[in-house]
Amino acid sequence: xxRPIRMNNNGQISIVLNSQKRELPTKEIPEPPxxxxxxxxxxxxxxxxxxxLEALVGxxxxxxxxxxxxxxxxxxxxxxxxxxxAGRQALHMMFKGNPGTGKTTVARLIGKLFHKMNVLSKxxxxxxxxxxxxxxxxxxxxxxxxxxxxxxxxxxLFIDEAYSLGRGGEKDFGKEAIDTLVKHMEDKQHEFxxxxxxxxxxxxxFLSLNPGLHSRFPLVVDFPDxxxxxxxxxxxxxxxxxxxxxxxxxxKKLREHLSWVKxxxxxxxxxxxxxxxxxxxxxxxxxxxxxxxxxxYDRYELMMLRSNDLVLDEE
Numbered sequence: 329x330x331r332p333i334r335m336n337n338n339g340q341i342s343i344v345l346n347s348q349k350r351e352l353p354t355k356e357i358p359e360p361p362x363x364x365x366x367x368x369x370x371x372x373x374x375x376x377x378x379x380x381l382e383a384l385v386g387x388x389x390x391x392x393x394x395x396x397x398x399x400x401x402x403x404x405x406x407x408x409x410x411x412x413x414a415g416r417q418a419l420h421m422m423f424k425g426n427p428g429t430g431k432t433t434v435a436r437l438i439g440k441l442f443h444k445m446n447v448l449s450k451x452x453x454x455x456x457x458x459x460x461x462x463x464x465x466x467x468x469x470x471x472x473x474x475x476x477x478x479x480x481x482x483x484x485l486f487i488d489e490a491y492s493l494g495r496g497g498e499k500d501f502g503k504e505a506i507d508t509l510v511k512h513m514e515d516k517q518h519e520f521x522x523x524x525x526x527x528x529x530x531x532x533x534f535l536s537l538n539p540g541l542h543s544r545f546p547l548v549v550d551f552p553d554x555x556x557x558x559x560x561x562x563x564x565x566x567x568x569x570x571x572x573x574x575x576x577x578x579x580k581k582l583r584e585h586l587s588w589v590k591x592x593x594x595x596x597x598x599x600x601x602x603x604x605x606x607x608x609x610x611x612x613x614x615x616x617x618x619x620x621x622x623x624x625y626d627r628y629e630l631m632m633l634r635s636n637d638l639v640l641d642e643e
Contacts, residue, residue, distance in 0.1 A: 373444035418517040423525040425551030428600030439484045450482035458492040461505040469501040473508040491530035494537040510540045577635040610639035
């Protein structure tokens with residue numbers, strides 16, 4: 329590990345993102361030790377998830393955190409095998425950050441890892457928002473929330489913009505959803521994982537609404553906004569996957585636009601990776617129309633996005 333997990337006074341872990349060959353005798357090749365043979369297969373789950381995480385831009389601290397969680401679970405299993413005490417800490421999490429910073433993608437990968445490690449029986453992801461939990465009359469909200477938790481058993485219940493559950497005050501049915509979630513987080517804490525996500529400041533307020541919430545999230549992860557360089561890397565990877573590329577002028581124009589839009593919209597108004605995806609999709613459609621009108625269909629032109637193809641919000 330590069331460094332230990334930082335433990336706050338309230339028990340929360342806060343994480344901020346931003347062979348050498350040897351010649352053997354020809355007579356007889358001995359079998360390698362069992363521990364060496366099993367090492368690769370035992371940690372295959374982690375290797376597979378690491379490969380998927382490496383395909384994501386940035387998130388270095390998140391990648392380190394997943395290794396640390398893996399190590400903690402793995403070592404606890406080894407302690408059990410040796411007859412030692414092993415803690416079964418709840419793994420409910422809170423993801424704090426602006427839109428488009430990869431929260432849902434990471435939640436899905438965590439579900440896959442925990443399934444491979446037999447922490448979760450299914451590892452699936454149930455995505456929800458306020459409308460999926462809050463009902464229209466007394467008792468309706470609790471039932472809707474219980475139904476969602478039931479669907480999430482064996483996997484992860486991911487609630488985006490979770491702070492919206494507390495916006496209506498004491499008489500709002502959102503409070504009923506919060507209370508129901510808190511109860512089932514305790515009663516079924518090892519049967520599913522709850523991940524609440526949303527803007528950093530709003531999530532801090534949300535935690536204050538129920539005294540039982542704060543202590544039930546041992547993992548609190550901050551997802552920072554992408555830098556301009558990281559956003560450009562995301563754009564290029566998206567284009568590579570679709571077999572497109574930027575012209576030099578288009579790349580320069582997009583980079584300058586991203587610098588402008590990040591400063592003008594501010595951290596809460598800019599949708600990061602989601603913004604890039606929208607620009608790419610719109611620009612590909614614009615390029616298609618241009619090529620159709622110009623009657624140009626050679627391979628080079630079919631792959632090239634030019635500066636006048638870019639569809640940017642300032643325009």
